[in-house]
Amino acid sequence: MPTKKAQYNISEADLFMNEVEQRSGQNLSACYQCRRCAAGCPVGMQTRVTPDRLVRMIMLGSRDEALNNLLVWKCVACYTCGTRCPNNIQTARITETLKQMAKEAGIDPLIHRTADFNSAFMQAAGHLGRFNELEGMAIYETKSMLKDIKKGDLKSIITEIKDQAQLGLVMAEKKRLHLKFDRVKNLSEIKTMYKKAKSSKKEDMQ
Numbered sequence: 001m002p003t004k005k006a007q008y009n010i011s012e013a014d015l016f017m018n019e020v021e022q023r024s025g026q027n028l029s030a031c032y033q034c035r036r037c038a039a040g041c042p043v044g045m046q047t048r049v050t051p052d053r054l055v056r057m058i059m060l061g062s063r064d065e066a067l068n069n070l071l072v073w074k075c076v077a078c079y080t081c082g083t084r085c086p087n088n089i090q091t092a093r094i095t096e097t098l099k100q101m102a103k104e105a106g107i108d109p110l111i112h113r114t115a116d117f118n119s120a121f122m123q124a125a126g127h128l129g130r131f132n133e134l135e136g137m138a139i140y141e142t143k144s145m146l147k148d149i150k151k152g153d154l155k156s157i158i159t160e161i162k163d164q165a166q167l168g169l170v171m172a173e174k175k176r177l178h179l180k181f182d183r184v185k186n187l188s189e190i191k192t193m194y195k196k197a198k199s200s201k202k203e204d205m206q
């Protein structure tokens, strides 16, 4: 006969998994831990959390661990894991969902620059319907540097300015820097998509 405490834990785990499944659109229950996804993940060795481990954490209801691990922040959304998965589980959609959930839960991201870039990308892409490097990087650098200023981390600020200036020069030389503020033809459709995503997120949380 399960104790009251055990019943509570099971229900919390189920709620967490259901939320991730709904928001990411992935059927995690289909995972049978074959680890095909793990073999192809380019960042798995570095993060020490492979896609199969992440799915397992969610299935077991290890909320804190799932919302705060390096794979969530280092996943490059290459979709290799999903291509190899016999059950078509796309971990890139799961890591994206977990990023949002960690943000909503007020969890300090393990890599704040990735979190800032993610948020700047979403903001800039939502504005013009496509990512403009100038706008996106301005938002990203402001967010990121404000945090470094708060921490008094002058060294990080100088390194970041040097790195980004160097990268900017290389991109300009290769004519890969698009400074024109082009917008997509059907911007209203993108805005509607953003609105819909935001309102469905609120509904999920109710």
Ligand code: SF4
Binding pocket: 030, 031, 032, 033, 034, 035, 036, 037, 038, 051, 052, 055, 081, 084, 085, 086, 087, 088, 089
């Ligand atoms: S490949 Fe798919 S089914 Fe296999 S462990 Fe990874 S997520 Fe699970």
Ligand code: SF4
Binding pocket: 040, 041, 042, 043, 044, 051, 074, 075, 076, 077, 078, 079, 080, 081, 082, 091, 092, 095
């Ligand atoms: S999408 Fe993310 S989790 Fe999947 S293989 Fe690529 S980096 Fe790894």
